[in-house]
Amino acid sequence: MKTFFLTCAAALTLAVTQAVADTPITPAAPAVPAVSHDTAPAASDKGSWRDTLAKVKGLAATTGIKGFMAKEAPEYLTKGYLTPEGALVPGHEIKVIGGLPYGVGQAIMMVICLGLIYLAVVKGFEPLLLLPIGFGGLLANMPYSGVTNPPVVDAITKLVVEPGGFLYYFFEFGVSTGLFPIMIFMGVGAMTDFGPLIANPRTALLGAAAQFGIFIALFGALCLSEATGDFIKFGLKEAASIGIIGGADGPTAIWLTSKLAPHLLGAIAVAAYSYMALVPIIQPPIMRWLVPESERKIRMKQLRQVSKMEKVCFPLTVLLLCSLLLPSAVPLVGALMLGNLAREVGPMVARIADTMTGPLINIVTILLGLAVGSKLACEKFLNAETLGILALGLVAFACGTAAGCLMGRLMNKFCKEPINPLIGSAGVSAVPMAARVANKVGLESDPGNFLLMHAMGPNVAGVIGSAVVAGVLYTLCK
Numbered sequence: 001m002k003t004f005f006l007t008c009a010a011a012l013t014l015a016v017t018q019a020v021a022d023t024p025i026t027p028a029a030p031a032v033p034a035v036s037h038d039t040a041p042a043a044s045d046k047g048s049w050r051d052t053l054a055k056v057k058g059l060a061a062t063t064g065i066k067g068f069m070a071k072e073a074p075e076y077l078t079k080g081y082l083t084p085e086g087a088l089v090p091g092h093e094i095k096v097i098g099g100l101p102y103g104v105g106q107a108i109m110m111v112i113c114l115g116l117i118y119l120a121v122v123k124g125f126e127p128l129l130l131l132p133i134g135f136g137g138l139l140a141n142m143p144y145s146g147v148t149n150p151p152v153v154d155a156i157t158k159l160v161v162e163p164g165g166f167l168y169y170f171f172e173f174g175v176s177t178g179l180f181p182i183m184i185f186m187g188v189g190a191m192t193d194f195g196p197l198i199a200n201p202r203t204a205l206l207g208a209a210a211q212f213g214i215f216i217a218l219f220g221a222l223c224l225s226e227a228t229g230d231f232i233k234f235g236l237k238e239a240a241s242i243g244i245i246g247g248a249d250g251p252t253a254i255w256l257t258s259k260l261a262p263h264l265l266g267a268i269a270v271a272a273y274s275y276m277a278l279v280p281i282i283q284p285p286i287m288r289w290l291v292p293e294s295e296r297k298i299r300m301k302q303l304r305q306v307s308k309m310e311k312v313c314f315p316l317t318v319l320l321l322c323s324l325l326l327p328s329a330v331p332l333v334g335a336l337m338l339g340n341l342a343r344e345v346g347p348m349v350a351r352i353a354d355t356m357t358g359p360l361i362n363i364v365t366i367l368l369g370l371a372v373g374s375k376l377a378c379e380k381f382l383n384a385e386t387l388g389i390l391a392l393g394l395v396a397f398a399c400g401t402a403a404g405c406l407m408g409r410l411m412n413k414f415c416k417e418p419i420n421p422l423i424g425s426a427g428v429s430a431v432p433m434a435a436r437v438a439n440k441v442g443l444e445s446d447p448g449n450f451l452l453m454h455a456m457g458p459n460v461a462g463v464i465g466s467a468v469v470a471g472v473l474y475t476l477c478k
Contacts, residue, residue: 062144070103070143073379082153084160089150094379105378106141113137113376116270125277129250129369133270136373139167148374167374170367175258175265180368181251182335187361188251188463189315189339190353192431196457198310199303202411203423203454207461209407210427211469213246213400217392218473224388232388237261240473242389245272246396247466248279249429254372255332256470260477266375267386271393276430282394283401283425283437290405291421295412296445298420300454311344318464322471329471333464401425404458426455429462 072078073094080091096105116134120127139147147165154161174180197203221239225232234242237260244253245268253272257265275282288296315337322333342353380386408421422442426434435455442451 066143068103068107068143069101071101073102074149076150077379081150082155082158084151084153084158086153086158096378096382100382102378103143105382106143109141109376109378109381110138112381113141113373119274119277126273128365129273130277132366132369133273133373133376136167136370137266137376138373139370140374140377148377167370170371171374174364174367175254175371176262178255178258178331180364180371181255181258182331183364184251184361184368185332185335185467186339187356187364188431189336189341190343190356191361192340192343192460192463193456194314194340194344194460195306195311196303196453197460198306198314200454200457202415202419203457204461204465205411206404206407206419206424206458207427207463207465209424210400210404210458210462211247211465212403213396213398213428214243214466214469214473216243216399217246217396218243220392220395221388224392228384232384234385234388237477238264240477241268242392243396244268244466244470244473245275245389245393246400247429247462247469248272248276248397248400248434249463249466250276251368252332252429252466252470254368256474259474263380264385264389265372266377266380267389268393269372270376270381271390275393275397276433279428279430279433280437280440282397283434284441286398286401287405287422287425287438287441290402291409293445295409295421296442297449298412298418299446299449300420300423300451301417303453308344308346312341315341315344322468326468326471326475328475329468332467332470336463336467397428400428404428420449420451420454423451423455423458427458427462427465429459429466431459431463432456434462435459 076091077094078091080089082088094102096102100108113134116130116137119125120130120134139145145165147167148171149165150168151160151164152162153159218239221234221242222236225234225239241253241257241261241264244256247253250269250272254265254269257268261268319330319334319337322329339353339356342349342356345353404424404427405421406424407427408419408424411419412421420442422438423435425441426438428434435452438455439450439452442449
């Protein structure tokens with residue numbers, strides 16, 4: 001009997017041991033002290049009102065009023081930051097013109113941006129672009145808004161801890177990649193009739209001559225940098241970006257600058273679109289000075305009717321020639337020709353053409369304006385380089401206008417059919433504003449002399465020419 005009980009006890013002990021071994025071990029739950037409703041607050045709750053009061057007081061340091069008093073720029077500008085890809089963007093010393101505190105510079109830039117909005121809304125100067133550019137600049141210069149901040153990336157894991165501002169993503173997606181200017185070119189092509197250029201191909205020479213201002217500004221920027229020493233520094237890439245302002249083509253200027261000198265994008269974009277808006281003010285005095293009254297009265301022969309086959313074949317031919325001679329200009333020229341081809345094909349692709357001229361270009365214009373406005377930060381705009389850019393841009397634009405008019409006068413020396421030199425001023429790429437200005441100045445001398453359709457020839461040629469020149473400069477400077 002004793003042996004039986006010992007055997008049973010051993011078996012039971014073995015079974016219990018096996019059960020314990022097979023059971024997963026789980027950590028014990030932490031003891032939670034039972035707190036009744038009648039007890040006093042825990043020690044961790046003591047002084048919570050003091051913490052809350054400290055946080056409320058800390059809100060004062062995050063207000064815009066405090067931000068406008070800041071002397072130093074944000075840390076991501078001075079110390080650098082990591083991109084989501086893990087690349088380090090180094091910081092740099094921030095210099096605001098006159099040695100002003102950073103916050104004061106932001107306040108000044110907000111006033112400048114309000115001026116751009118005023119020109120767009122009240123004066124009607126390029127409102128579709130100056131309005132979003134000015135508003136984007138307002139957003140970018142509001143202290144602590146964070147709309148242009150890059151994402152916060154962990155240095156070890158390379159994971160995004162905090163997303164960046166929405167204007168940062170607008171710029172990186174559309175401007176840095178060159179997508180927005182290319183999409184704008186699609187819309188421009190779909191809205192532009194190439195018929196006047198096809199009907200009178202010699203006007204392409206006028207558009208080519210108007211690009212002379214680009215090279216004048218390019219060499220002018222290099223000379224200015226050499227003459228001023230450390231005060232203004234422009235390398236070849238910066239000079240090429242400044243020179244393209246002379247083409248009076250905002251999307252092309254943005255595309256080239258984003259590739260070669262993105263740190264100058266804000267100033268160059270504002271200069272390009274400002275001078276485009278000021279075409280009715282800048283061009284007429286130059287045209288009257290260079291073209292005598294007798295030549296302003298020249299009446300040109302009515303343009304021939306261009307067939308649909310010619311209009312369809314023209315963009316394909318231009319694209320083929322561009323791909324053979326200058327592949328770097330294909331993105332801009334290709335987008336322009338795609339838009340024009342959709343326009344000329346007819347009802348079969350009417351929805352595509354309508355989209356390019358309506359929703360697409362409208363949406364992209366808004367996003368492009370806001371993205372460019374995000375670069376109107378005080379450290380990038382309030383400096384000596386910006387003043388030089390504005391001056392050189394004006395010189396480039398004036399030289400382009402003058403070169404177009406002088407080329408028209410020169411062609412009259414050799415052509416049997418006379419050309420009104422006024423249409424040469426439309427060789428700059430401000431479509432169709434430059435053509436309208438040429439027509440207006442012509443009507444002042446001869447009320448019955450309508451030059452609008454004739455001026456559209458060099459105007460279209462100027463758009464193509466500025467894109468080609470941008471491709472040349474990109475190839476030389478990249």
